[in-house]
Amino acid sequence: PEKLAAFQARIDAGEKIEPKDWMPEGYRKTLIRQIGQHAHSEIVGQLPEGNWITRAPSLERKAILLAKVQDEAGHGLYLYGAAETLGVSRDELTEMLLDGRMKYSSIFNYPTLTWADMGAVGWLVDGAAIMNQVPLQRTSYGPYARAMVRICKEESFHQRQGFHIMMQMAKGTEAQRRMAQDALDRFWYPSLMMFGPSDKDSVHSAQSMKWRIKMNTNDELRQKFVDQTVPQAEYLGLTVPDPDLAWNEEKGGYDFTEPDWSEFHDVLRGNGPCNRERLEARNRAWDDGAWVREGMMAHAAKRRAAKVAAE
Amino acid sequence: PEKLAAFQARIDAGEKIEPKDWMPEGYRKTLIRQIGQHAHSEIVGQLPEGNWITRAPSLERKAILLAKVQDEAGHGLYLYGAAETLGVSRDELTEMLLDGRMKYSSIFNYPTLTWADMGAVGWLVDGAAIMNQVPLQRTSYGPYARAMVRICKEESFHQRQGFHIMMQMAKGTEAQRRMAQDALDRFWYPSLMMFGPSDKDSVHSAQSMKWRIKMNTNDELRQKFVDQTVPQAEYLGLTVPDPDLAWNEEKGGYDFTEPDWSEFHDVLRGNGPCNRERLEARNRAWDDGAWVREGMMAHAAKRRAAKVAAE
């Protein structure tokens, strides 16, 4: 309890906790869950965008998309690295993803159906992600905070690219405008869900905020996201699919319709449109790749043995 | 030897040999090889055309192509049936195809690369096949001759469909004409090879002709094919890719360049453009389908047992 008080005092003083420092088990566990989930999201997040790499409409767009998924895999690497400082290996985390013990962001259980979805994912999904992540650059756990700094820089670049795709389509042909609107229609509510359930239904939040693992409440961030995104949609000439959306002068933000939380819970339970495909794809990659990983390790071992023998 | 003489006398008299009749072992073996090879060709022949079913340019064309490959599978059934009357099962024949002991027509080792190939295959490949098969309606082995009668009727229908595709393209846009010409360029010589090596290099021919298993020499049929096809190409406004092609008034047929027999032998040896793909596809179908065949048989056995028990 004394240790605990000292720990909390450090956090309150804005100090960073480092891997070798003492920390409460709950802090460690919560961080592992949160960082792991975030890492998994980067990995699974390759799939909906990877779905369009082979169908990108131009060489330039193909290159940009390739660069983006490469960044995402890189984010996965940083984050698994940060999680490893907490004493859990990448392989352990991966197996928890693959057998369903750990989650990834529900948004990636929605399909990407047209090229406009590449825009919507960048604009809305990366936009929501950034909204979540920017405050985490100041989170209490050092390795996590530093990973976030690198990630946020790239994410905001991705978000601009996504918005650019949308702009290109919004000022394009009629079919393109229709495609862009359709993408917004499908991704709007799932994006709002990315901030998690309403504060009144959100568990764990208080403790996480005290530990500065979570910096804002779900509803705060969601409001901020809506307030930022609605004018962008207007700028694009697209209609947010919410008839009750309205500026509320008093609160200085938009009133908006909450997402359908029963859908959110269905997706969490595995009933999203793509849960099965996503997990199957990752399991297949892992299983099919086993011989490669084993071959690499066997070769490395031979090399080391040869080196030792030579010395 | 007496039996042999009587057998030959029956053949010379134009009688049909039936499954229960006595026949020389060589006759039986040659027939099994020939009918089996023909059956295998129908089966493997589904693949190059199947390659375009999912990409047919209209619903009508998709339907026609589906009907055609269905016919081909049907031909395979008749022919395996005819071979079975000679005491070899369909499964035995299939395994000989799959492990390379038996061949199929080399033409199916060439790829189908554009929609015009669906025309060229019908026009040239089915055309050459018919040229081979029409005389076989009069072959000495009864079940084979009867299978050929049914097959020839459908094949000539396919050939007309193929020619119709070519006509449609030849009178179409410039790109379509180019596509049609490209298909003719690629399929001309492989089609000429379908009649087998030049008579002077052809083994087994004499005995087979004596037995009326083979009715014409390879070169006779090839000449007939060229004489029939060149005017059709002219009608289509396409150029046969043979600069030395010329009408020979004296022999009443065309002089033409022989195909490159070294290519023919390469393909026979397994080095054609698609040998590997074709055999892999058939092997995969067979292996992946094992559980289905076993399941069906197990269920049939259960049914039989239940029926016996009920009686």
Added chain:
Amino acid sequence: MSALFEFLCRQGDSTLILGQRLGEWCGHAPALEEDIALANVALDLIGQTQMWLGLATEVEGAVRDADDLAMRRDVWDFRNLLLVEQPNGDFGQTTMRQWLFDQFHVLQLERLCDSADDRVAAIAAKAVKEVRYHLERSSGTVIALGDGTEESHGRMQAALDRLWPYAGEMFESDAIDAELAEAGIAPEPADLRAPWDVAVDATLAEATLTRPESDFTQTGGRSGKRHSEHLGHLLAQMQWLPRAYPDARW
């Protein structure tokens, strides 16, 4: 867009996409008889597509033809069931998908034979004969493989579990269905559920397969709101040629 047009697209798109999927099997089936049967069913379905989409374009005012609908629309304009756009998987999955659909299809077409719209009734009368045969074959195969070996049983149960969440969409009713039911043109899909359940349960029992407990339903195909990622890949292949040569006639 009239309700009738929408309904006809739903009919024709489902037969089109399922026919397209079956066409992928060509030359790859477990036995020659299955190659023949798959091509035959695909052929029937493409023929039905020509009739349904042909009537759709007629209803629309003949500004385009059935091939335009098949070859020139993007994902969002397709109205096929999610079930039929699911990938072939193994032969068990293909058979299961076919049977779940055939059982619905027969019940629906039988009702459509009495449609107040003569053109719809005429198409249904022709199609129902074909589809009864499809059902006979697919239910027979489900039974044989369900009650076959341990492996075939396991694969069929896995196929059933996998595809079950897509079955419910066949019985979804929306405003379009209500309008057509009101006009006596087509039955409310929801009304077909009970007889489908009876028939399906009977076949499953014979096949020794267990009906999944959850009735959670994936939707979005029939309404066009959200197809699966599979459809776009299917369309890329199906439509490439006519889109690559827009001026050509074939």
Added chain:
Amino acid sequence: MSALFEFLCRQGDSTLILGQRLGEWCGHAPALEEDIALANVALDLIGQTQMWLGLATEVEGAVRDADDLAMRRDVWDFRNLLLVEQPNGDFGQTTMRQWLFDQFHVLQLERLCDSADDRVAAIAAKAVKEVRYHLERSSGTVIALGDGTEESHGRMQAALDRLWPYAGEMFESDAIDAELAEAGIAPEPADLRAPWDVAVDATLAEATLTRPESDFTQTGGRSGKRHSEHLGHLLAQMQWLPRAYPDARW
């Protein structure tokens, strides 16, 4: 069609098709590091494609752009090597294909750095740096997996045996090559064979893999005379979107 244009298409089509194939791996690689590496190599290759095809259209007279070449030609107009259009297969096959090509690619680009055509030399100078890294990585992986476990060795040998018949096409010389060699623009491909053989044999030895005996060579990609059936399917996917919306800019 000038020889230079044809040569530039051969260059750009091979990098395009290989880049496209690598793009199919996204999210499916055996390890995160491989996901990153595959995307990275694909990205380099698409970048090189933009340069080669960009120059091709310039040479042609700027009537179309690199995207037109990539997205609006049919199979017969593609000039990529058969090797690069082969399907990905397992990771061993993808790696083997990459290595066979990288080893050629480095040797070719090194020579192209001295091209009499400054524009060609400039592209080569930029590309060769990237491709040296590709080779380092692919040869390292071939060695590690060849000399890894029994299974990985077997898979790498199978991949080598399977792809070997497509290697010879890289060294085929025809009239176009002769014309470019004459003009000092590009080396005769046949001249690259000997150094390639030396390098390949060295790596194979380290990888404990056996060089196939037959040097039978499949041809028809580089000349465009006869691609494999795989290319058409690849193009259907790659080109569908721009072909579906011919007026759109993205």
